[in-house]
Amino acid sequence: xxxxxLYGGSFVNWETVAGSWRKRTxxxxxxxxxxxxxxxxxxxxxxxxxxxVVEPAPLPDEIKRAFAAPPGVESTAAxxxxxxxxxxxxxxxxxxxxxxxxxxxxxxxxxxxxxALEAGAGSDLARWFLARRDTLPGEDLPxxxxxxxx
Numbered sequence: 001x002x003x004x005x006l007y008g009g010s011f012v013n014w015e016t017v018a019g020s021w022r023k024r025t026x027x028x029x030x031x032x033x034x035x036x037x038x039x040x041x042x043x044x045x046x047x048x049x050x051x052x053v054v055e056p057a058p059l060p061d062e063i064k065r066a067f068a069a070p071p072g073v074e075s076t077a078a079x080x081x082x083x084x085x086x087x088x089x090x091x092x093x094x095x096x097x098x099x100x101x102x103x104x105x106x107x108x109x110x111x112x113x114x115x116a117l118e119a120g121a122g123s124d125l126a127r128w129f130l131a132r133r134d135t136l137p138g139e140d141l142p143x144x145x146x147x148x149x150x
Contacts, residue, residue, distance in 0.1 A: 018057035020091040027091040034087040035066035042077040044069035
């Protein structure tokens with residue numbers, strides 16, 4: 001598992017997030033605020049290769065610049081980066097039908113737990129992955145990923 005890519009938000013579907021932006025959802029606007037806060041409080045250098053990943057998506061420049069500049073895991077900006085990634089996941093989830101959310105949340109939660117285990121118990125990276133897992137909605141859903149609400 002590429003922990004650096006996961007930390008960088010590789011599990012976010014930016015095409016879906018762009019759909020949320022086009023629909024002017026509240027969560028997409030909160031993503032913009034999270035990106036602005038992250039950019040204002042950090043001096044992370046942008047990676048052109050990461051920028052290319054989101055460049056085709058019709059998203060504001062601030063969101064693209066924030067995605068292109070993740071901080072180091074030990075950085076004080078890791079918490080702000082986590083808030084940005086959480087907001088991106090929320091914008092993505094808003095575009096996914098209710099019936100598809102439980103399996104997706106189950107897979108995402110399991111993947112973040114596996115990443116935390118691989119990162120090593122107690123490490124900064126493991127704590128970051130677990131914080132992302134803990135912000136996911138749907139803890140009241142059954143453990144069975146085949147659950148579909150009526």
